[in-house]
Amino acid sequence: MNVEVLAAEGEIKPGEHWTGSLFGLTVNLDTIIGTLIAAVIVCGLGYYMARRATKGRPSGLQVAFEALTGWIQGQIRDGMGLRAPRGVVGLCITLFVFILTCNWLATLPSEHWIPPPTSDVNLVYPMALLVIIWVNVAGIRRKGAGNYFGHFTKPYAFLAPIEFITQYFSRPLSLALRLFGNIFAGGIMVAVIGLMPAYVLWAPEAAWKLFDMFIGGIQALIFTLLTLIYFTEAVGSEADEHAH
Amino acid sequence: MTTEVLAQEGGETTNFLLPNFTIVVEIVIFLLVLFFFYRFVVPPLTKAMRERDEMVRKQVEERDKAVRTLHEAEERYSKSLAEARSEATTIRDEARADAQKIRDGMRAETDREVARLRAEGEAELAAQRAQTATALRAEIGGLSSGLASRVLGRQIDDGSHRATVDRFLAELEQGQAKDAEGVR
Structure with missing residues (x-):
């Protein structure tokens, strides 16, 4: 009952955004600003690190990068070996760092005004879409279109539709919504904790923000790892090639 | 119930699982970030990593080389040490032999010297003895004449009895010589 009343009062508004208009179309300004902030942080840190990148004694930031x-190169080496398509390392580095930064915007006290952009499907859909398109292009370029799509019919042709649905609907959707759902739920948790009295609020809030950081890291890792797995599956490993 | 209330309160409802035009802006931003990383971040980073790997590989090679050199040097050292020890043993043995030779030589020399000194001493003693005996013989005639004069109570001519005394002494010496031969 209490929750219903609170919800009715408009304290918790899942998925509600601060909107504006661009070319006459509605855009979520908070998501865009959050994304821009994350982009500036990520590019700034990346540029700062790259300018000082040295083979001698690396800075802490360089060590992290x-x-x-x-780790990404190791995964690629284990999975694809020399068959790895060009640019996967860069894509995965960018995905991880960018998603992590977006997720960690949730830890700032400004979460109420600028929620993490990954809690909006408008960011996670295009990222998942980009990954799926890239994976397919890499697979087709590596194996040839006939061979690549023919692989869906193996070992049983009647399972091809399931494989098709998995490849082009389940995977992009799950990739996107897993990230979205986790971060979005984090925002809702903060809103729920925010309903507590102020004198007790800080303890669960602090605990949750720490846990949310952990979730943010895990989700960035999962997104990157799944991207790598999809690439590996699409281009095939060197062991597969020898087996054929 | 909750959803209905929310829907009523919120007025127009939007499904938050459906994207809007924001998606275009977001993909542009993400692609820009991706481009920025491809252009400015990843190449220097991978270059630094590659160079470090190369450096580490070189260092490992150098270390291996240094270890090999160390082993060789240690082998050379042990070999030289063994040689030096064997040489030292030879030198010591030679020195001992030399010392023994010198000692033997000096002992022989000393023995010779001692023998010579003894012979000289004995010769000198014999000469002194002979000299003393001659001197005593010269005096003993007079003394015995004097003693006989006192015993007899008259003067005995030294010259006339000299032959008697000399004969007596000669017999005495002969007797002594015989005794000495008998002792031997």
Whole structure:
């Protein structure tokens, strides 16, 4: 009952955005501003790190970037070997760093005005779409269109529709909505905690923000890892090639 | 119930799972970030990593080389040490042999010297003895004449009895010589 009343009062408004108009079309200004902030942070840090990148004694930031790059390169080496399409490392680095930064915007006290952009489907859909398109292009370029789409009919042709749905609907949707759902739920949790009395509010709020950071990291990792897995599946590993 | 109330309060409802025009702006921003990373961030980063890998590989090679050199040097050192030890043993043995030789030589020399000194001493003693005996013989005639004069209570001519005394002494010496031979 209490929750219903609170909801009715408009304290918790899931999915409600601060909107504006662009070319006569509605745009979520808070998401755009959040994305821009994340983009500036990510590009700024990346540029700052890249300018000072050295083979000698790396800075902490460079070590972090190198750890990420090393992990991605290791995954690619294990999965695809030399068959890895060009640019996957860069895509995965950007995805991870950008999603992580977007997610961690949730930890700032400004969350009520500028929610993390990943809690809006308008950011996660295009990212998932980009990944799926890129994966398919890489697969077709590596195997040839006939071979690539013919793979859907193996081992049983009647399962091809399921494979098709998985490839082009379930995967992009789950990739996008997993990220969206986790971060969106984080925002709702903060709103729910915000309904508590002020003298007790800080403890669960602090605990939740820490946990939310952990979730943000995990989700960025999952998105990147799944991207790598999809690429591996599309281009095939070197072991597969030898087996054929 | 809640949804209905919300719907009533909120007026127009939007499904938050459906994207709006924001999606275009978002993809543009993301592609710009992607381009920025491809252009400015990833190349220097991977270059630094590659160079470091290369540096580490070189260092490992150098380390291996240094380890090999160290092993060789240690082998050379042990070999030289063994050689030096064996040489030292030879030198010590030679020195001992030399010392023994010198010692033997000096001992022989000393023995010779001692023998010579003894012979000289004995010769000198014999000469002194002979000299003393001659001197005593010269005096003993007079003394015995004097003693006989006192015993007899008259003067005995030294010259006339000299031959008697000399004969007596000669017999005495002969007797002594015989005794000495008998002792031997």
